[in-house]
Amino acid sequence: MNIKIPQSYTPSEKDIKNVIAPAAIENAPAYLRLGDKFVKTIFLFTYPRYLSSGWFNQIVNLPELMDISIFAHPVNTVAAMKSLRKKTSQIEAQLMEREEKGLVRDPMLETAFQDIETLRDTLQQGREKMFNVGIYITLQTDSLDELFKIEEKINALFESQLIYAKPAVFQQIEGFSSVLPLGLDKLTTWTLLNSGPASSIFPFVSTNLTSDEGILYGINRHNNTLIIFDRFSLENANSVVFAKAGAGKSFAVKLEILRSLAMGTDVLIIDPENEYERLANTVAGSFFKISLTSESTIN
Template identity: 40%
Template sequence: MPSPSKLTDFKQKIAEPIRKRKQARIDAKKELNITFGEQDAIDILSYAGLEENADYLNIDGVYLRTLFISGYPFVASSGWMDSLINFNHDTDISYHVHEVSALSALPKLHRKITELESTKRAMIRAGKIVGSEITDPLESAIELRDKIQRGQEKLFQMAIYISIHADSLEELNKITKLLEATMSARLFYSKVARYQQLEALQSILPRGEDQLAQKRNLDSSSAALTFPFMSSELVQESGILYGVNKSNNSLVILDRFSLHNANSITFAQSGA
């Protein structure tokens, strides 16, 4: 029969883990009990309030509306996104680019080509005129398929979102109409993310999450032309003319005395 001291040691070994678990639960409750009025880092960084509406958000008195590009020009050219990059208002632009593997892209292209060719043959048999709405996508799909098979192009899914900021709802509506008119002049078509403004806000934030998922297929050449490698306009109403910006042929009108530091420096060739 074991001695009383050994029984005591055995009971302590069994009771020790139980005591530790109870103490851990007590400590966890203490961590959750935040003193009234105390703030953590998330509380300090968070906004005071958010009002969600069908087509805009109101965050701490700032009105915010997010749009997405739903239609692109048929032909991509150099600088085709200049009008968006140089839009002279308070906007945020977010790009989401995802590569599509050739193994999954080619079967879809084959199916699309078959559908367009069937539609074309049916229209010819019916004596109808085959318009550009059939021939242009068919030629583009065949060309893209051939380039992907030869390894000359890759297929990407791209989503472009534009978030507009304004101090009032009237100003927000005015800037939205101006942006839509500016984009439609370059054959881009934009839509407001109605009833999805929160998802659109999450997609605009630099977190790499595309919760809006308004994607468009582009080849690598067209996708490369969408990146903002051009400079924006430099215009101040109270400034004077300094010259012409050779990147986009816009005027450089600057009031350096309105800046925090009015000093300037000029570089030029000898004899200029």
């Protein structure tokens, strides 16, 4: 008698790709459509003379669905010095030509000359490094109109700081691939920055209300992260819930009780209106009626 022992099913690599991949992809010049989602990648290409610390914070904290990739490719210092020396010679020649012609001084050329000379000094002293920096932002929405509105909103925030972004026209596939968690810079649209301005792009500034332990209380509306908190870790774990009638106070408290029970917390409830009797029965708890004539008493 032949007995077949069932084997556990192991999905192949092809099956996994079919599960993860969207049903269809529409590759338009300025956006992608991945299944039911509209996706658009933009990149930064122009920066002001000075980048203040935290200029990227308001973009990171936007309550929108987006993916951000920041690539910093180191540039050889010797090659950078050679390029800066050539640029200095060009600007110096322009300044001398204007002076010979008796033209009015050009503050922009003079400022550029001073900035390049300062950068050359810091590179020579090893206090700065040069990087080819690429910043790509991929937006995801449910409709095309919403996609364009969010793009306008982000562009307005950038332009208020004299920073300008462009959509990756005819390169949306490359742009989308560049923001996937693969570490591949397929868009290769860079701006040369020294380490000072590059460090101002530090993205990990989002207000985080997540603890290592505790229960889930909700979602942070600023950045869509989870709010996980253990109030018993505080010196005083007391709390009070205020809200208007019908806002969901009882539901929120009951949900906190259920999640606390799941974490092993002992819960005692004084319930004058018998509001929590059903909850106690559902979780196999005990419900006692306490009064002057009841059988149960408090010791």
